[in-house]
Amino acid sequence: MELKIVAGEKEEVTEELKKVGLEEGIAERIKEDFLPAELTVTLEDLLEVPIEGAYAEDIILMLGREEKGEVKLGDIELKVNKSELSDRIKEELKKKLKAVRTKLTREKLDDIMERVVERYEKAKVEPREAVGIVAAQSIGEPGTQMTMRTFHYAGVGAIYITLGLPRIIEIVDARKKLSTPTMKIKLLEEYVIERNKAEELAMEIEETHIRDIGKIEVSAADMSVWLSLNEKRLEERYIKREEVEEKIRGIGTDVLVEVMEDRKLRIQRKKQSYHELLRLEEKVSNTLVKGIEGIRRVLVRREPTEGYVLYTEGSELKKVLRIEGVDSTRTTTNNIAEIAEILGIEAARNAIIEEMMSTLEEQGLDVDARHITLIADAMTMDGEVKQIGRHGIAGGKASVLSRAAFEVTVDNLLEAAIYGEKDELRGVTENVIVGQPIKLGTGAVELVMGE
């Protein structure tokens, strides 16, 4: 199809657009490009159905100015708001229509609205459509193209994150223990802009045990544990000597700490046996001086749009959200079980969608969000995150025949016979086996002749 428009008209359109308050960027693009073509292309995307040549031409014809009767901005608002479209499409449509307002007439506006609504209704899923199987296939097929490789760098400084197929499986399995738990900690105010502040906060979060900041020796001669603290490490992590002493005393009421002249610490316990001494050494070594137990590493990174952000190895959402300077509204973890526990089932549902979409996107795969949404809905339907296992969500299926069709046919049939089970022939598999129409789509409705 040939698309032409005279230069003078283009300029006019651009000015008009700016007056309407459309972003300059869009106005510029319309100036350079060809507006109706763009409109049809966008509408085509919006409705997810290919536009036939004739339809595109209709819209372009409608954009002509032959007919009189001006359309006001309010008319567009009113007409679009009154329609049965979803909010997002309404917003998009309004924007598009306002851009070509001067070229519209009332009849044309009505006509466009009618067609858009019609297409929207057509794009909806029909009742009794087997959406589950469609979702399963839509994720299954791209799944075959995903990497099996487990690890991937998350930038310099390297925090490993499970990606690709292993990550998808982890999500769908609703694992409580992740192979690579990680958090993205967003910061507040000055922490976002100042590197020092962000780093100080990172040290506040990263776990520091005594073994990380000093050398520990056991001396059987005087039955004590000797600790020499590394000055540089202490400074790096903003830890005072007194704090360390305090923590060691906290191990038990009978623990004695002495500071010697060379600043070494001598740690003793009243009960003196070699066995006790070794246990004391272990306790001292594992004592947490600073940070949150379970956050093994914190990485400070500057993101182009967000300022300084912390990435962690290990995840402790509840404790991290309580820390001052942490944005408790936007900090997240990749551990869905943790989100379900702390933020609730709806947050977990959102997290499943986000995590799956970003994993797929990272692999360069484009899966419609609605398929993922369906999976997330199915997983969180009972108020807790359930795994999608080899036998579906609930575990065993009700139907004998469908179980037999799946695995170990004879065993299943034999067992069902022993217990005298019945098969109600409600599912798809059972009906295919016995050669009846399945209860899906048109097979799901029964028609009775009216009078």
Place this chain on the structure above:
Amino acid sequence: MKKGRFSILEHELVPKHEIPEGREVAELLDKYKLQKEQLPKIKKSDPVIKEIKAKVGDVVRITRRSRTAGKSLSYRLVIE
């Protein structure tokens, strides 16, 4: 460096949960020819349910942000 409280309701992952009027629930169940028990569930122990103080048997309305529709409404029944 500790701050005492934060509200989980303000977290970006948590959509708005509300307890709608009984009439709204009745209309919903009537429209889709449903029993309350056929709705998706949410546990009494769910942190958000604790915050909004819903009781077992209540239906909560959840206003989700949807990638495709912009905004969508959903309902869950509070269970034990």
